[in-house]
Amino acid sequence: xxxxxxxxxxxxxxxxxxxxxxxxxxxxxxxxxxxxxxxxxxxxxxxxxxxxxxxxxxxxxxxxxxxxxxxxxxxxxxxxxxxxxxxxxxxxxxxxxxxxxxxxxxxxxxxxxxxxxxxxxxxxxxxxxxxxxxxxxxxxxxxxxxxxxxxxxxxxxxxxxxxxxxxxxxxxxxxxxxxxxxxxxxxxxxxxxxxxxxxxxxxxxxxxxxxxxxxxxxxxxxxxxxxxxxxxxxxxxxxxxxxxx
Ligand SMILES: [Zn+2]
Numbered sequence: 001x002x003x004x005x006x007x008x009x010x011x012x013x014x015x016x017x018x019x020x021x022x023x024x025x026x027x028x029x030x031x032x033x034x035x036x037x038x039x040x041x042x043x044x045x046x047x048x049x050x051x052x053x054x055x056x057x058x059x060x061x062x063x064x065x066x067x068x069x070x071x072x073x074x075x076x077x078x079x080x081x082x083x084x085x086x087x088x089x090x091x092x093x094x095x096x097x098x099x100x101x102x103x104x105x106x107x108x109x110x111x112x113x114x115x116x117x118x119x120x121x122x123x124x125x126x127x128x129x130x131x132x133x134x135x136x137x138x139x140x141x142x143x144x145x146x147x148x149x150x151x152x153x154x155x156x157x158x159x160x161x162x163x164x165x166x167x168x169x170x171x172x173x174x175x176x177x178x179x180x181x182x183x184x185x186x187x188x189x190x191x192x193x194x195x196x197x198x199x200x201x202x203x204x205x206x207x208x209x210x211x212x213x214x215x216x217x218x219x220x221x222x223x224x225x226x227x228x229x230x231x232x233x234x235x236x237x238x239x240x241x242x243x244x245x
Pocket of ligand 1: 125126127128129130146147148149150151
């Protein structure tokens with residue numbers, strides 16, 4: 001095994017509590033290229049608004065499908081998502097902090113996930129503001145509707161017309177901060193660090209940071225170890241090594 005992989009393995013063995021931090025990189029690998037185009041469209045058309053959705057519910061659903069749902073329900077979890085499930089099962093990581101809203105960690109089977117930007121599992125009715133929690137409502141081929149009043153629902157983290165959204169996002173970020181504050185080791189995978197100041201500032205001074213990313217990011221300076229490689233290959237090597245050992 002390469003020296004830097006051995007180093008990561010050593011850090012993981014020495015760590016009592018390891019957290020993984022993930023971003024769009026692990027989903028892009030697996031068919032989220034559409035997201036980039038969609039985000040441009042979302043911003044230009046202001047589709048995440050009550051007025052747009054009430055007039056154009058099925059168009060909104062089509063945008064959601066391209067941006068998130070296709071990756072989640074058609075492509076499914078990537079190799080890295082699955083490896084993280086296995087690492088949690090083995091007790092080698094205790095949780096995942098992610099900027100992704102695509103629910104793919106949960107779909108893959110990870111249990112302890114902090115989605116600090118929210119996700120489309122948490123929804124709100126644009127009419128009566130009833131909340132519901134199930135990502136599967138988005139996998140029925142049409143716009144999901146409120147069980148109480150029949151109006152369209154939307155992800156709460158996009159619902160800018162109410163301060164409910166702020167509370168949801170505050171709680172979500174706090175969960176990420178609490179996880180980071182507990183960790184002896186943070187393994188950063190496929191994220192360039194969107195809003196990372198808010199959670200990484202809470203990492204303990206003696207905790208270690210390892211980054212696995214083919215390109216440079218803002219984590220480079222803070223990391224004890226930067227591994228410039230494909231995350232699936234690195235985790236595969238480390239996990240097989242642990243199994244043999
Ligand atoms: Zn309703």
